Amino acid sequence: MPSPHGPRRARIAFSDSAAKQLESLTSEAEIHALDRALVVVSVDPEVGEPIPGSAAGPQLREYADEVEHVRLLYWVTALRTVVVVAYLEV
Template identity: 45%
Template sequence: MSPDHSERRSHVVMVEPALTQLAKLTANETHRLDRAIVAISVNPRLGTGVPGTPLRDYVDEIDGVRVIYYVTALRTITIVAYVEA
């Protein structure tokens, strides 16, 4: 019998607008955002779907971050389009 395995984390890629925003964040903001991105990579369904688009909107009220992203069809890559911290 094979052991139960948790889902594999998706690979996270940031597009240019997100990278530009990331460059403007402080070290503390980057750390908070990193936790949110790890959570999304483990469970890409965390965010709320944006109607009429493939985008998902994830807001972490505790850390005060927002990530807009979409996930590829096989859920192996999560593409981050927008970050806010």
């Protein structure tokens, strides 16, 4: 039986550099746009495009929302329960 609350969302965590970028956001419009993008990624961590690179580390992905002008670089933990944002642009 499906959950009445919908699919489980992944938690969002920020790397140190992304946390510093987050602290620099000042306008409510930027914060709102970022929040919307984070919800999209937390509901479907596979939504972003894989970034080609080494298979040695976590697979980086890029999610870009052209309407909200937000770009996220992130990776997803092995169990798909946490999305770690490495870089953000708003």
